[in-house]
Amino acid sequence: MTDAALRIDNVTVSYGPFVALDRVSLDLEPHKTLGLVGESGSGKSTLARVVAGLIPPDEGRVLLGAEELGKRRTREQHKRIQLVFQNPDASLNPRHTIRRILGEALLFHKIVDRSKVADRCKELLARVRIDETALDRYPHEFSGGQRQRIAIARAIAVEPSILIADEPTSALDVSVQASVLELLNELKSELRLTMLFISHDLGVIHAISDTVAVMRKGRVVEISPKEIFFARPETSYGYELLSAVPKMPLIPTK
């Protein structure tokens, strides 16, 4: 087994009596995409937030390479793990311009000098295929798909090594889902990212993952390479999920 880029080790999170994550362990292989599926309420988003450092785990630990991530992360540790949220309507501050949204990320992590921020912002927008006239506009002036691209630009602005995508396409129109997925795939290989991709949509998982993990009621019940999972899942729950999806591999791989 290769060294994991990120290791989730026996993580438990509970909200009062409700156990959201029950001794979850997962390894993210470097430069690969782990697709995490499960029905709503299975703990997928909680796991994303634990990895991003938004929720401290009650038990267990998260390791970034060999480093254990503590309750208070350092600036460098924050920089290395970035998160793309589900709802692009809510993930961009409505009162900040795009220039400010991207610039803040760049300046806070000292990615570039102040004088080069504008140029880097333009590069980032080009990378996610948004016109550079967007810089001085506000999030509400864009469509959902465009906003999600901007959110992706903010996430990659700080040059993370791990990118978590928490249902990044589920709030989007079907017509733009494919292009956002394609963009994420492209960025992943160009920037050599390790990706944790969360979705309840097996078609999306099929299009983007190398490995598939299945969560149910706060537990990881199956981890399989993509080809194996989609051909003959190890668990009956995996089989159930697959057979419940009539439209499965509609989106072409890569």
Add this chain to the structure above:
Amino acid sequence: MSSAQPELRIRRASKLERSLKRIWSLPSLLWGCILLAILIAVALLAPIISPYHPSEQNMAAILQPPSSEHWLGTDQLGRDLFARLIYAARTDLKIMALAEIVPFCVGVFLGMVAGYYGKWADALITLATDTFIAFPFYLIVIIVAFVSGAGEKGIYITFMLVGWIVYARVVRGLSASLRKQEWIAAARTLGLPNIKIILRHLLPNVLPQAVVVLMTDMAVLLVAIVTLGYLGIGIAPPTPDWGTMISEGQPFISTKWWLSAAPGFAVVYAGIALSLIGDGLADLWRRK
């Protein structure tokens, strides 16, 4: 691949153009601004507008009715009422504006802290606001004004003690709901420290609401200043103030009603201007 979207190429009206258009479409904001601008202009230009000094007495011409010489007549000491009225606008508006600065900043900040952190910070600040709210406003004002001494200083101290509460309450509620927004989580994922999230991300989102409250609260404060003046524990004579003018005119209310009515009208006028602006701003930001 969908590159530049077509709507990006539409020429955008300049910022100034757009704000002017917006203000035109909001008569309450427009009128509020016009009324307030007139009031401020009159206050600032008082020495130019009025030929008389507000404390210049003329015992030979007391309690005169309005005439071409004295537009609003004279008071019991023969002072020109119009001069006193517009000089009083200077005093009262200045105190009103200055007394709001500290409570506004403190209240907005504490409200954000309470709403953003929740838990004990929230409990503490909510306890403080609820305790103050339980007392009648004027009771506190009168007690503090007595303790700290009458006059301008007393008004500032009083308002620093109680003025922040209204902002803290409004901003706290707003911050508590905004805290759950994903853009706050995004800022935390970047690693921004909480104080930066509060000042850079939360503040611009709560400020519009706070400014709307500021407008209504200024009207309330103005009435409080005038009330204290009327009760004799506010601005001390001979400094012109609408409250003292109302009380000085009171003995003559049945015959020389304008002595009290003119400053009373001035208070109402200022209150209406501020309320219109507050309503207008609320509409403006609600539409966005």
